[in-house]
Amino acid sequence: MHTPLEFVTHSLLIGLLATALADLCAVFQKRVLGMQVANWAMVGRWFGYIAKGQWRHANIAQSAPIAGEGLIGWSAHYLTGxxxxxLLLAISGMQWVANPTLLPALLVGIGTLVAPFFMMQPGMGLGVAASRTPKPNVARLRSFTAHSIFGLSLFAAAWLLALVQ
Structure with a gap:
């Protein structure tokens, strides 16, 4: 039987490592492939305004900056991971940690697209599923790619954790 502390510990370790692995992939995409990646300061700005009671913006980039928005955005990014x-452990069970498989992690990673498509992007003025961006399908594909990589990273993080246990 697994304790709540084990659940929290594994969630922290897998979540932090998976997010870091996904961020390494984003660095590669930006530096080597020249792809645009997430701007976590804009996410921090959005969260900063939420704390002030404002959830929606016409264009978050045109809203006044929030003190510490970079730190807020990066912190939110890792806490979300x-x-x-x-969520993955709650769905798959703690036994998944001892013998991780790709499919549950990948499905959770792709499933997390709900948050940016229906909460963050509309709240930041980008429309549902980036519908108000200059190239919505490109933005959607970038989100899908990033969240798929995060799903793969969840699996890789759990696999690495299983190796050291």
Missing amino acids: VAYAA
Whole structure:
């Protein structure tokens, strides 16, 4: 039987490592492939305004900056990764940690597209599923790619954790 502390510990370890692995892939995409990647300061700005009671913006980039928005955005990014790892463990069970498989992690990673498509992007003025961006399908594909990589990273993080246990 697994304890709540084990659940929290594994969620933290898998979530933080998976997010870091996904970020390494984003660095590669940006530096080597020249792809645009997420701007976590804009996410921090959005969260900063949520704390002030404003959820929606016509264009988050045109809203006044929030003090510490970069730190807020990066912190939210990593905390969200931990929350998604906890979701994966809640769905798959703690036995998954000892013998991780790709499909549950990949499905959770892709499933997390719900948040940016229906909460963050509309709230930031980008429309549902990036419908108000200059190239919506490109933006959607970038989101899909990033969240698929995060799903693969959840699996890789759990696999690495299983190796050291």
